[in-house]
Amino acid sequence: MRRYSEAIWILVGMFPVVPAWAQEQQRQPPPEFRSGYALPPLNAPMPRAEVFTVVDLLVLLAVLSLTAWFLLGARSRAGVRVLAVFSLLYFGFYRLGCVCSIGAVQNVALALVEPGYVLPWSVGLFFLLPLVFALFFGRVFCAAACPLGALQDLVLIRSRRLPAFLEQGLSLIPYLYLGAGLLMAATGTSFLFCQYDPFVGFFRFGGPATVMAFGAALLLLSTVVGRPFCRFLCPYGVLLRACSGVARWRVRIAPSACVQCHLCADACPFGAIRPVTPNADLEPRPVGRRRLAVLILLLPLLVIGFSALGHLASPALARQNRVIALAERVWLEEQGQLWQTTEASEGFWNSGRPPAELYREALAVRRRFGIGATLLGGWFGLVVGGRLILLAMRRRRTEYEADPGACLSCARCYAACPVRGEVSISLPHRVTGETGVTWSR
Amino acid sequence: MADKGGLKSRREFLAEGARTAGLIAASMAAGSLVTRRAEATVWQIDPLKCIQCGRCATACVLTPSAVKCLHAHVSCGYCRLCFGLFRDQRSGNETTAENNRCPTDAIRRAFVEDPYFEMTIDEDLCIGCARCVKGCNAFGNGSLFLQIRQDLCARCNQCAIALACPVGAVERVPVSQPYRMKTEVRR
Ligand code: SF4
Ligand code: SF4
Ligand code: SF4
Ligand code: SF4
Numbered sequence: 001m002r003r004y005s006e007a008i009w010i011l012v013g014m015f016p017v018v019p020a021w022a023q024e025q026q027r028q029p030p031p032e033f034r035s036g037y038a039l040p041p042l043n044a045p046m047p048r049a050e051v052f053t054v055v056d057l058l059v060l061l062a063v064l065s066l067t068a069w070f071l072l073g074a075r076s077r078a079g080v081r082v083l084a085v086f087s088l089l090y091f092g093f094y095r096l097g098c099v100c101s102i103g104a105v106q107n108v109a110l111a112l113v114e115p116g117y118v119l120p121w122s123v124g125l126f127f128l129l130p131l132v133f134a135l136f137f138g139r140v141f142c143a144a145a146c147p148l149g150a151l152q153d154l155v156l157i158r159s160r161r162l163p164a165f166l167e168q169g170l171s172l173i174p175y176l177y178l179g180a181g182l183l184m185a186a187t188g189t190s191f192l193f194c195q196y197d198p199f200v201g202f203f204r205f206g207g208p209a210t211v212m213a214f215g216a217a218l219l220l221l222s223t224v225v226g227r228p229f230c231r232f233l234c235p236y237g238v239l240l241r242a243c244s245g246v247a248r249w250r251v252r253i254a255p256s257a258c259v260q261c262h263l264c265a266d267a268c269p270f271g272a273i274r275p276v277t278p279n280a281d282l283e284p285r286p287v288g289r290r291r292l293a294v295l296i297l298l299l300p301l302l303v304i305g306f307s308a309l310g311h312l313a314s315p316a317l318a319r320q321n322r323v324i325a326l327a328e329r330v331w332l333e334e335q336g337q338l339w340q341t342t343e344a345s346e347g348f349w350n351s352g353r354p355p356a357e358l359y360r361e362a363l364a365v366r367r368r369f370g371i372g373a374t375l376l377g378g379w380f381g382l383v384v385g386g387r388l389i390l391l392a393m394r395r396r397r398t399e400y401e402a403d404p405g406a407c408l409s410c411a412r413c414y415a416a417c418p419v420r421g422e423v424s425i426s427l428p429h430r431v432t433g434e435t436g437v438t439w440s441r
Numbered sequence: 442m443a444d445k446g447g448l449k450s451r452r453e454f455l456a457e458g459a460r461t462a463g464l465i466a467a468s469m470a471a472g473s474l475v476t477r478r479a480e481a482t483v484w485q486i487d488p489l490k491c492i493q494c495g496r497c498a499t500a501c502v503l504t505p506s507a508v509k510c511l512h513a514h515v516s517c518g519y520c521r522l523c524f525g526l527f528r529d530q531r532s533g534n535e536t537t538a539e540n541n542r543c544p545t546d547a548i549r550r551a552f553v554e555d556p557y558f559e560m561t562i563d564e565d566l567c568i569g570c571a572r573c574v575k576g577c578n579a580f581g582n583g584s585l586f587l588q589i590r591q592d593l594c595a596r597c598n599q600c601a602i603a604l605a606c607p608v609g610a611v612e613r614v615p616v617s618q619p620y621r622m623k624t625e626v627r628r
Binding site: 029053096100206322 | 455464467470471474475477479480481490492502513515516518553557559561580581582591594595597599601608616620
């Protein structure tokens with residue numbers, strides 16, 4: 001291996017301005033056929049036509065709209081289920097899971113930072129559509145359009161409730177994962193969400209062994225813990241959660257007055273239902289206020305502290321990047337500190353690129369890492385601090401409510417609720433001035 | 442859910458504002474996407490960067506790999522003892538099967554006219570291991586080269602081979618020009 005390339009290298013060394021491959025082309029003289037022999041064509045078939053991308057987008061739009069209607073209009077769990085199975089088959093097994101809205105987050109990040117990469121319009125719309133729907137109808141994407149969600153939902157047999165501290169702690173992971181994924185994407189390192197997507201391997205009947213094993217374990221867990229990927233990993237879920245928090249129409253459990261039977265909270269496999277608050281406050285108000293004030297003061301400290309940690313970690317993170325790893329290797333070889341070449345460094349030396357150019361490129365990437373890792377740290381501080389503040393705040397609830405951020409819009413609680421009768425979806429007071437549209441069941 | 446007083450409507454008011462802001466941002470983003478109409482991308486190997494390391498055969502998420510060896514006959518020397526096909530050229534007329542580089546015997550050799558032989562790749566057998574490419578590149582004209590066959594590729598958002606490739610030879614290319622040739626090759 002080394003021998004061949006050395007031979008070529010010496011050859012090229014004699015004609016330093018001509019690239020290596022141009023020399024290679026000349027090694028054997030072109031044949032002169034006398035028999036009228038015709039060259040066979042090159043077999044290079046085109047990819048799937050781009051019109052099918054439009055089809056994919058229309059399917060996504062249709063699934064999202066229908067889900068919103070089944071969920072909020074017809075209040076039908078069966079309808080949502082059918083759509084989920086369809087999405088699993090279409091976006092999962094037929095379209096092989098790519099490109100999905102979760103992965104599109106990274107394309108958006110890369111396009112924002114890297115001038116050489118322009119976001120394809122189709123990928124951009126995959127990113128946007130579910131978020132816009134979440135702004136109005138909650139996480140309908142998660143209910144039935146996401147093949148990863150559908151897969152976990154279908155294998156769920158009996159969900160166990162997790163202890164609150166575990167649920168709270170684990171639900172911070174998606175924020176960190178989102179931040180890390182954005183950093184790696186924006187630095188052109190890799191698309192983590194795709195690389196470690198636990199379920200996409202099932203759609204393709206193959207993939208890296210470790211990721212497949214992780215996927216299998218997670219799927220097994222999904223039979224007893226409701227949608228562990230969605231709740232404790234999914235980075236897109238962070239964005240959907242934020243949009244869904246202000247949704248105009250969303251899952252409303254009891255069709256009329258809630259009788260506070262707690263049945264829905266038991267039925268929700270995702271721990272998304274918030275019970276009514278006890279009438280008498282457990283602790284005096286000033287205590288709560290003081291705690292809140294302390295936590296609000298703590299927030300900037302957390303942000304600064306974690307930013308500093310992120311900054312310190314940035315060189316280690318940067319080594320994940322191929323350009324930086326290569327530049328470090330080439331530097332050591334150039335300085336004579338390493339004698340052996342690796343495949344990567346040998347490929348670099350053979351390419352004839354001046355090392356200075358590589359170092360410049362690596363420095364630019366490292367600068368991006370410096371900024372990005374600091375922001376990532378700050379983001380995590382913000383998330384932790386913000387969560388503490390939210391936990392300290394008490395909201396009064398007079399009926400059982402689905403938490404708009406955490407609810408995955410699966411419609412299971414509808415069937416569990418013993419209250420029957422009118423289904424009313426109230427429009428906000430400001431818009432109508434009165435209670436809004438009413439559907440009969 | 443009738444009117445519940447100030448708190449409720451204040452929260453509703455904020456939510457309404459957030460929704461409107463979100464919708465405006467989304468429409469602006471969608472607008473710029475549609476006006477720019479940037480093309481989708483696919484992954485492709487730059488044959489000039491490829492060092493024939495063999496990872497293409499194993500790193501692809503598909504089995505067999507979506508990478509195949511293509512043959513640009515236009516730059517082929519039609520060598521009698523093809524450097525891509527045969528392993529060792531020093532010991533004479535070693536045109537036997539034991540001397541094949543290709544682990545799956547995917548290279549077809551056909552006599553054209555004296556002294557030329559035509560090599561074609563049986564793509565059903567090719568696993569994209571690059572052994573033939575290596576031989577052809579080292580001693581021949583480099584007319585054999587690896588490419589991701591776009592009709593087979595699953596179009597992963599992150600190509601697994603791009604991550605495994607030691608020299609970063611797998612890159613995004615616009616979907617309208619999905620192959621990368623070494624030289625101008627007519628299709
Ligand atoms: S949380 Fe994530 S994985 Fe789960 S359904 Fe929603 S988008 Fe899909
Ligand atoms: S629809 Fe109901 S059961 Fe389903 S996630 Fe939301 S609150 Fe839970
Ligand atoms: S040697 Fe490898 S790349 Fe070449 S034809 Fe055979 S399988 Fe394909
Ligand atoms: S994009 Fe996916 S299917 Fe295509 S070559 Fe790369 S790993 Fe294989």
